[in-house]
Amino acid sequence: MNLNLRHAIRENVSGNNQAQLQETIVDAIQSGEEKMLPGLGVLFEVIWQNANEQDKQEMLQTLEQGLKQH
Known part of the structure; x- marks a missing residue:
């Protein structure tokens, strides 16, 4: 399977406004998940x-x- 991760991630957030992008970033950092x-x-x-x-x-x-x- 040839998955283009960059493309998938960009597609997932394309069209998001600033508040949505901030929420995505904050959630990703706070979750602490490697994925x-x-x-x-x-x-x-x-x-x-x-x-x-x-x-x-x-x-x-x-x-x-x-x-x-740190």
Whole structure:
């Protein structure tokens, strides 16, 4: 079976508004389930691909700082 996980995840959330997307992200994080990680990864990929260089630098700084705290 050739399942395109990225495509399936994108199709699942396409057309969602900001509130729905936030709910998806928060639910995925709060559930703590490993099976949710690919979906979060795809959403981050979309964010990264659509971010300008300044936004990317801010994300990297936030990520670096967050990882230092754990």
